[in-house]
Each structure stands twice: as structure tokens, then as C-alpha cells.
Amino acid sequence: MSHSQSGLSNISQVLLRTPHLLSGQCPLLVNMSEDGFINEYLALNPKSKISCYNTNFIDYSAISSRYKENVHCVFDSQYQSKTLHDLVIITFPKSKAELPFTLAMIANSLAPNATILMVGEKKGGIQSSKKVVIDYIDNYQKIDSARHCMLFAGSIAEQARSTPFDLASWYKQYQLNINNISLTIASLPGVFSQKQLDIGTELLLQNLPQKMSGKVLDFGCGAGVISCFIGKTHPDCQLSLLDVNALALTSAMKTLEINELTGQVFASNSLSSVTEKYQHIVSNPPFHQGIKTHYHATEQFLSGIKANMLPKANITIVANSFLRYQPIMEQYIGSTEQLLCKKGFLIYKTQC
Template identity: 30%
Template sequence: MHDDDGLAGAFPYERLRRYPDVEAPNLQAWDATDLLIADRGVADAEERGLTGREIAVIGDNYGAIALRLAAAGFVGVRVHQDLATGREAFRRNAEELGLPDLQMPCELESGLLEGARLVLMQLPRGLAELEEGADAVARWAAPDVVLLAGGRVKHMTLAMNDVLGASFEVVNAELAVRKSRLLVASVPKAVPERPRFPVCATYDDAGLTVCAHGGVFAGKRLDVGTRFLLGFLGRMPSGEALDLGCGTGALAAAYSLAHPDAVVVATDRSAAAVRSARATIAANGLEGRVVVEHDDAAASRPDASADVVLLNPPFHLGASVHAGAALRLIDAAARLLRPGGELWTVYNSHLDYRRRLRTAVGRTSVEGQSGRFTVTRSVRRP
């Protein structure tokens, strides 16, 4: 029998924070789905007599699920969190609550799932990410594994059942609770010898191959904004370059191909993006010329260390439309650029980041506009 091990009463979700991720009144560190998954996970683990080392958690944004398990006395729970910011928030939340006995972070690989008999998952919004996660559970977890995958009803589709059904013999949808629902999958099917991901596509017109894992933005597509910015590569200076928020690494790879003598670093806070970018770099024969790092807004890179920064910023945080991530990347670019260095940015024209670019970086000019996108060049002031 497990108990709350020093956390009296109900688990204190209100003490969880998102920091150093963006914090705002409309953004919190847990939701009703976290509560549903965590409570059901504790109950199922106790009923099956599991230890923490037989439990894995995927997509636990800020620790609400795994820390609830730890508070109930389960030790050694393995956790995969995609975002570098989320991993740091998770660590801070664990310290705040005095719950350090977790194996975190684990990548979405065999070490996360070998021997796992219970896997708890926040359903991703994208079907490709769910497909990769379901395949990983079926491929590496114990034969009697049960996967509890939860999501907000408004974001769930019948296609999610079908995706889980490709990897599991049994998939059941449970009744909704507080507008959240669990999909319960069991009896893993035989898996192909090689995982399907990363998937790759070659774009002859761009001279580029793009590779993607399931959780990366745009998948293997060369998204419209990135494709528009590629048209300006010849106008960019050559030097020490940084692809900030690199996604699949398409910009870093294309810049390196256009500037063979340049030193290029690609960085992203998403582990899925980092794995994708490394696959893209390898597919284009650029190992040794481009370094890919998992980092929050290139925080580990020194000030004034780049001659060129490439930026195609996001305008969503999870399911919320929020400019916070883009503004943090613009500020990071200002820190990273040497005086006279150039930030090349592509963004949806209706967002118009020019004021922030001028304030944070320096003189900013519009270099090109299409129907939807604007490309700007900002020169770092002395």
C-alpha cells in the first residue's frame, strides 16, 4: 500500500510551475487530463502491485503525472519530456516538493520503456507523434503492458483509436471525466524490424533532404515559411551561424550547403526536433559541419558568439496561441549576435514582430514579403 509520503492530503498541483517556460495567466502547469491520468495511474499501479521502476510516463509536461506517482510512493518512475524547458521545470518542481526519486529525462528509446508494464501518456495533438509513441511502447515495453493515454475531449479524434489500434490488439475509449478521456491500449502487436521514424523527403528544387520524427513541426514537409527564407541564403553573410529553434534542421542544413566554410550550430528546445535535425544533417552529408544541441533558446551558448542567426519562430505554446516563445527567441538572438551580426527572421506577416526586432536587436529592414510571410534582416547594434 502506498501513501502520499509526506505530502498531506490531496496532491498540491497548485504548487507546480512552468518556469523557465513561459508563464502567463492563461497558462498553467497542469490540466484536468493530467489529474485523470495520474489518479488512474496510481490506482492501476496499486491494483497490479507495480513498483515505480515498472512505470513509464510520456509527455508529462511539467511533472503533474510523475510527481503524483512519486508522492504516492512509487520510486524510479521513468519519464520522457520533450521540451528542455519542461525538463528544467520538472526538475525544479520535484525539488520544491521533495520528490527527486525519478528517472528523468529519458529519451523516447528502449531505455525509457524496457520492462514497463504501465505507460501513462498525454495524448499528443499530432497523429505522427502518437504513432511513434505507440510503436515505441509496443516495441520495447513488457508483453503485458497497459497504455493509458489521455487527452482533452475537444482535441481527440477517432483517428487516434485507429493509430493505437495499429500497435495494439485491444483499444478501449472510456467515458469522459471533466472533459477529458482515457484511451486504454493493451496486447502489443508484432512490430516491424525497424521503426518507421524518422521519415525523410528530398526536395530537388531546394537541393535538400528533410527528415522528421513524429513530434516535430511540419514533419518532413518543407514548410512555407522556411522555403521562403531559403530564397535569401545567398544574401546572408558567411560565418559562425546559429539556427535558433531549428525544428527539422532544414535551415541549418541549407545554410551550411550554401556556405561550405561556415561553422553552424542548430538548437531547439524539443528533443523530437533535435533528433530530427540530426537525421537531416546526416541525410545531407553534413556531419562535422553542423552541430545540433538540445537547449532552451541556446541558453548554453556564449554571448556575442554568432555572426548570423536564422529564425522561423513559433506562434503557439502547445494548444494556446501565444507570442511568448517567439519573443524569447528574438531576445536570445540579440544576446547571441556579435555587434554588426545579422538576424534573418521569417514570420507570418500579420504578427509583425518588427518593433520587437528593432528594440531587441537593432536596425531592421523588410527584405521580402509573400502573401503570408515576411522576411526581415536585423543588424545587431554595437
């Protein structure tokens, strides 16, 4: 491995072990992170016109800011292209349900003879990908296994290429009834608690401030459950919903629409896109990113959020009981009380 490759992830290193498979005139990279792989790719294929499709705003921002000139970057819940790609490299998603959705979506943007490369960490479940891709990829074969990762290759199934993609058909909907408030939740594959309400959010909804009005920020909104509950319970609130994931943001917009509510829905890397001040901040903050447990985004949020709180504003969050958020909230926001400890979750509330 060259010195320039030293910062590459295991996934990128495995891909670069088979350079003969990487040649493409207009390759599409799906949900790759920015670790220098694109530089290595362009060194091998200097004339390639690369497109990057990311559903994660952090990865999209890193790639688009580093490769302004020579890479076409897309952050959206749907990828569409007039150009037909002759190669696609897909990072195996942390949610298996997202994979058929991704393949169905990109199928119309691939040339008939396009090579599909699927790469991922073994502990992420890529070994069982053959069952998941059966309707979408033909001739799916394992190519390499190294650095705790696996690489598969195949070609797009003609049936998948000839089927128009309809985003609406991929929503799962379910009904909720909490404190006599009825909601319909719409969620795309891979979005947190796609099929039912999770315990943490349910406990949070039962422990929100009794009176709420003014601007509300829902941090890590997922499919928009918390905001819609607040919107129905406290119609005077103005809702803002933030997430890092494009599929979550589109799901939240759909959930607001179904429940006849309005809100400002936007992408943000922690607080990077937050410019307003709020009366109430609510969150079931994310702490799983990929296979490893990460708290960084939430700790960044809790240590920086006071600048976006109005006088006498409050923040209510739910967290797994093993996560020690109370000292961070005490240090950066103010006196913090534990409202509840139940079923492995804690509810914290801080008044500014």
C-alpha cells in the same frame, strides 16, 4: 480536489480520478509536463520507481531538476529500457503521426500485462485515437471523460512487443531544389513540415543575406532545412542548430549527414543553452505549442539574442504576418526592415 492539486493540468486531474488504474511498480510517463502530477502519483504509490520520457527539452528539464533523486528522466529521440514497465501513461501528442512511432518504440520496454493509459484534451483529437493505435494497443476502451479531456486504457499488442524497433525506418525523406541547390531532408514523425517544405521556410531561404560566413545559429531548426541550405550555399559558415524537440534534433543530424555537412546540434529552452556569439542568426521561429498559440519562446529569443550577436551581425526571420515581432526586434536588437510580405508571411532583417 485537494489544495495541493490546484496547480494540476486538466490532463493530470482526469488521471487522478481513477487512482486504481495508476498503481505500478515501475511506471513510464511519456511526454507528461511538470505540473505536480508526479508528487500526487508518489503519494498514492510511494514505492513506485518512476521513469519519465520526454521529447520536449522544457518538460524534461523541469521534471529532472525537481525530481533528481527518485525519478529516472530521459530526453532523447528514442526510449530504451532494460526494465520492463508494468504501466505506461502517454499524453496524446499534438501530431497524430507521432503516436504510432511512440507506441512502436516503447513496446519492447513493456511487460506483457502492462496497462497503457492514453490521456489528452478533446480538442487535440484524442477521440479518433482508436484508429491510430489499432496495430499497437489491444482492448482499447474509453475510461473517463472530464475537464475537456478523455482517458483511454488498453494493453500492448503482442505483435508490437515482438517487433524490434528500428529508428531508421521511421524517417520520411524528400528532395528540395532551391536556387539550384539540391538537398535531401530526413524527418521523423511530428517534426515540423515532415513531408514537404513549408511556405515560410521557402520564402526565408530566398531572402537570406547574399554573403554569409562565420558562425550561424539556426533557432528552432526543425529537420535542419535552413542550415543545410546555408551550408551548401556558403561553405565557409560554421553551423549551429538549436531546437527544443529531441525528434527534430535527431532529424537535423540525419539531414546534415545525408547532405555531407557538419554542424553543432543541441537542445535549448529558447536561449538557455546558447553560450557562443554568432555572425548570422536565422529562424522560422515556432509559435504553435500544443493546441494553443504561444509566442513566449520566440519573444524571449528576440529580446535576449543581442547578447549572442557579434559586432555587425544580422538576424533574418520569417513569421506569419499577424505576429507582431518587428517592435520587439526594434526595441531589443536594432533597426529592423521588412524584406518581404507574401502569402501571409513577413521576412524581417535586423543588423546589429
